[in-house]
Every structure is written in C-alpha cells, then in structure tokens.
Amino acid sequence: MENRKLEPKWLVEATIDELQEKLDSFEITSKALVMMYFNRIAAYDQAGPKINSILEVNPDALHLAETLDYERKITGKRGPLHGIPVVIKDNIDTGDKMHTSAGSLVLKDSYAKEDAFLVKKLRDAGAIILGKTNLTEWANFIAEDMPNGYSSRGGQVLNPYGGNFTVGGSSAGSGAAIAANLAAVSIGTETSGSILSPASQNSLVGIKPTIGLVSRTGIIPISHTQDTAGPMTRTVKDAAILLNVIQGSDTNDPVTLSNELVDVDFTTSLHKDGLKGKRIGIAREPFFNRLSDSKIEIMDREIEELRRLGAEVIDSVDIPSEKNEADIKVMLYEFKNDLQAYLKSIDPAIGIRTLADVIKKNEEIGEKALKYGQKVFLEAEATSGSLIEPEYLQCLLSDAYLSREKGIDAVLLEHNLDAIVFPSYYGALIAAKAGYPSITVPAGYSNEGEPVGITFTARAYHEPTLIEIAYSYEQGTLHRRPPNLVK
Secondary structure, three states: OOHHHHOOHHHOOOOHHHHHHHHHOOOOOHHHHHHHHHHHHHHHHOOOOOOOOEEEEOOOHHHHHHHHHHHHHHOOOOOOOOOOEEEEEOOEOOOOOOOOOOOOOOOOOOOOOOOOHHHHHHHHOOOEEEEEEOOOHHHHOOOOOOOOOEEOOOEEOOOOOOOOOOOOOOOHHHHHHHHOOOOOEEEEEEOOOOOHHHHHHOOOEEEEOOOOOEOOOOEOOOOOOOOEEEEEEOOHHHHHHHHHHHEOOOOOOHHHHHOOOOOOOHHHHOOOOOOOOOEEEEOOOOHHHHOOHHHHHHHHHHHHHHHHOOOEEEEOOOOHHHHOOOOOHHHHHHHHHHHHHHHOOOOHHHOOOOHHHHHHHHHHHOOOOOOOOOHHHHHHHOOOOOOOOHHHHHHHHHHHHHHHHHHHHHHHHHHOOOEEEEEOOOOHHHHHHHOOOEEEEEEEEOOOOOEEEEEEEOOOOOHHHHHHHHHHHHHHHOOOOOOOOOO
16 A cells, blocks of 8 residues: 555544444445554554554454455444454453463463453454554563563553653553554553553543453453453543443353343443533542642643533542552462463463463573562462462452442442542552442643543442543543654
C-alpha cells in the first residue's frame, strides 16, 4: 500500500463504530487496517521515540484479516468486533504462533497449548489478535523495585505522552499501545491497579471488572482472589463493546458461574444523562494527599463537573478501614499455588514446573533476568503453596471484611451512594481486595502534560451503573487527546 494510504488521518483515535462503518462500506478492509496498524507500530513503537509497547505481532494477523474480509462479503459480519485488531497482554495465553511469557526470559520460548477463555471469545466474535503487549514482568510480582513497564524480555515501555511520566503498571504495554493508536482496543489484567494505573497514566478508559465477570482460565496468575482481565480503550463505548465479548461463565473458573450479568448488554448503559440523580462520594483521605497541587486542582475541577452533569456529590466520604495498614500477604500466599497450577499447562520441554524452577532458571540466566532481583518470588517460595497457613487464612478473611463491610460497602450504605470517586488509580487496592469493579476515565492533564484519570468504584456486578456514570462524564467533558508522537 502507498504511504498515504497507510497513514490516514482518520485512523488516529478511530473507534470501533467508526472502523466498522468503513469496513461495512468496503472503504477499507481488515487486511488494510492491520497493515495500517503495523505501519504505526513500525513508525512509533519500534522506531522514533520507541514506546516499546508491542512485544510481538501475530504472524497470522494478515491472513486472519483476509479470512474475515471474505466472511464479511459472503455471510456478513459476526458483530461489532468483526475484523477489528486487538492487542493483549503477554500473560494471556494464545494457542497460536505467539509466545506467552509474562515478559520473562524464563518463558520466552513458551507457546500456550490453547487460547485463554477470553481469547476464544474474542476470536469467536471475529476480532483479530494483532499482537502481544509488553508488561511489567510477571505482572509486577517478581521484585520490589522493578519500574512500571519493564520486563527482562521486552525492556522498558515508555509513556507516549513523554515527559518521563510513568507509564503505569503492570498492563503498561496495553495502555501505551492504545494511547498511541497502535491498535483499536486492548486487554489488560489486574490484581491491584494493573488496569486502572496504566489506563489513568495513558489517558484511557480502563475497566477492572468484578471478580467473576471475566474468566481467568489461561492467564498467568498471581492471586485467584484478586486476578481479573479487562478492557483498555480510548472510549467508554469501546470498553463496553469489548466487555460484552470477553465476559461470561467458564466451568474451569468456578467464580464465573455466579456471574450476575452474563446476559447483559453493557452498551445499553451508554446514556449521556447517566449522571443525573446519581449520588457520588469523593474519597479524599488519604488519596488526595498523594497528588501534586496541579492534580488536586484537576480533581477539584472535575468534582464540579460531576455536579454540573447532574450528580449529587458528597464531598468527602471516609472509608473506615483505610486507616488499617495495607499488605499483599494474600497475594504472596496464593501466587505459589496458582502459578504452579498454571505451569502444569506449558510444554514440559521448557523444564519449568514449579516456582522454585523459575527462581533457579532466573539465577542461571543471571543479570539479564535479574536486573531488579526476585525478592518477591523468594518470599512467595517460602510459603507452603498449600494455602494452609493460619496467617493466610486470617488475612483472606480480614481483607474481605475490611474492604467490603468496613470498606466500600460501609461508605456506599452510609451515604446511599451509587459510586465512590478516587483520584487517578489510588483506590485500586481496596477495590481489588473486595473483588469489586472500577472504571477510570480521562480527567485532564497536569501542568506538565501528564495524563490524570478519575476512577469510579461500586459494589459487585454494578458495571452497568459504572458504565452509565463513566459515559455521561466522558461525553460531558471529552478530556482525552492523543499524544503528540514524533517519528
């Protein structure tokens, strides 16, 4: 294709609906669309500023696109994701010619035997898996001081907005790629902040779903109590479309069998007046204390925007348990058990079956694998892996109680709230421990140009309410702007 056709102005910030309109009219093909995104990856991700968000591209992407173009002509499209290029985090299995490595050198040659449950759903919907995104190695659960967005296999992901701003973690590549318009939409994963953080830092919409809405089968785990996957997109509508496809019940992930929203169409919650009459509580302490003066000004301005858009704002609300010291003990205990269960699914020829094997292999590789050490791995290896420790069981119960009854539930009930607002991603931990959903939306940019997000959190399976609130806020403010990329 000619360069001018590979770089159309309309591609930047193109939504799923806009892409489908061009595909339906045969103004473009999915094959051409894949080529356009490949061109942007070459120009902006692997050259120029080298954002470094894409770890590898799918060698079959063009062939898949041709097949889906033919299907569109002969039988019509399957749905809104038909022929749409999607990138996914490299801790999610794809049973194809791409690796699944969690960004590690230990698993750099590992090919998954089959697609993760959510990947099967994406393919069934006609999506094209364009590539795998870089991430904070092992979803930021190997070392204490590893920078957000760094992996031994992929190197450092940079924030496309520049300024040496953190790119957020651990779904850094998924965030940076979509911010830079290297694909239509992406999938990230979160255990505590790993969708909300990079979404906020890259001026994106990110949904951290209720635990149970999206299957974790085929995802390299940290914690079965807190792990989930979710959409990372440029608009709330695109996130709702993507969530429609990836959610569902999976017999191999029992928590999804209690999914209350299995037949819900999240796009029916896209109401511009969705904030009218909603009661929104602002969680100031201690979260606003972590913000610069510039970011506090942004949040104060956006609180007024919520009022202007019809919300009843309670400013501020206190979370009773927030004074309790937070810890990651549940994650530490669950990691060994959950990782070793996953490792049973990989090729035995790789020679990795236990966390101890991973630790030993890292030591054999040396400095290249252990630039930041593996202290967290060593702490997790010191557990039994059987989840029988009294400390683990007590922490499991305590986390649920403090994050729900003495946390989010307490605030929602006391003030009769529909949602709680947190600045940026700073309320991620309590929502993660509760297993409750959150959505972050672009809220503006600091004086230095750093993206700032606003996060809404609600009780379990209240995604429709959160999407309604987020869409109304997004459409009423329209803060997102693309980064100024230079070749």
